[in-house]
């Protein structure tokens with residue numbers, strides 16, 4: 068724990084913030100996007116934005132796996148759960164994300180659907196083993212970090228000969244989402260990226276090189292402790308001041324250029340790319356998500372239950388689309404902290420602790436001045 072505490076040292080953080088202040092060029096603005104919801108959470112929890120100079124602006128990205136699933140996929144999960152033969156297994160955060168007309172898995176469960184909250188894919192497998200009379204569907208979500216455990220569960224289900232276990236696969240890919248942000252014409256001007264730490268521990272830092280080399284954006288991969296995030300911001304500012312656009316790895320204690328080959332091999336064995344996938348906020352992005360390979364089709368819930376995914380509009384007042392693109396800050400949504408709260412989330416960004424709206428609400432660090440900027 069001492070090791071972690073060293074990355075949370077308040078005095079060091081203040082000194083780092085002073086050093087950042089000494090390095091910024093007062094004549095310019097620095098608009099830096101942190102891709103990961105985990106980084107957004109760290110910024111809010113430790114009040115890091117308040118330590119930064121006024122001309123350094125953090126723009127929250129779409130890296131919250133709960134937030135980016137569109138309502139149509141939530142609704143499809145609810146429909147699966149309503150089938151009398153199905154037990155749907157889901158991570159807890161997904162239970163409160165609104166689908167069609169405010170429907171949620173939580174409400175479906177209250178109405179009688181069999182929905183179990185699980186902490187791991189292996190919990191879902193265990194339920195399948197204990198209930199051979201039911202069809203157990205695992206609602207799989209997340210970026211590259213949570214994909215290998217889903218692959219393990221599928222392979223284990225096959226090894227055990229389980230005929231009643233399937234996966235509703237909604238795993239998505241980080242580099243494709245970053246490319247989607249840069250391709251969107253209405254994207255706000257972003258100067259550089261705080262790159263994902265956990266995802267890079269799996270896929271390596273190399274997939275992010277192209278954003279520096281081909282697109283001219285500095286990228287600094289970093290961890291999730293406050294000193295990690297501040298150091299990444301400092302490195303980005305140095306690159307921008309020097310006119311450089313490079314990939315740097317601040318998180319070398321965890322991330323290598325090549326990542327985790329075993330996890331990558333598992334993903335490659337079980338999953339293949341979808342041609343397109345609809346993201347909340349980013350629209351339909353090519354080759355940005357995974358589905359099960361033919362070899363594992365027997366474990367694919369979309370095939371077994373002929374799942375269809377409809378385009379379902381979000382609540383009229385909800386600005387999650389803009390928040391996820393970095394086009395608006397949470398407090399710029401008119402219903403933020405009034406109608407929309409963690410107890411009564413109107414949009415997905417208020418549900419998970421990685422969601423930008425939930426992070427801002429929870430730590431109360433939203434500023435009226437910035438909201439009206």
Ligand code: SF4
Nearest residue numbers: 386387400407414424
């Ligand atoms: S405050 Fe609520 S409705 Fe508004 S963008 Fe955030 S989650 Fe969506």
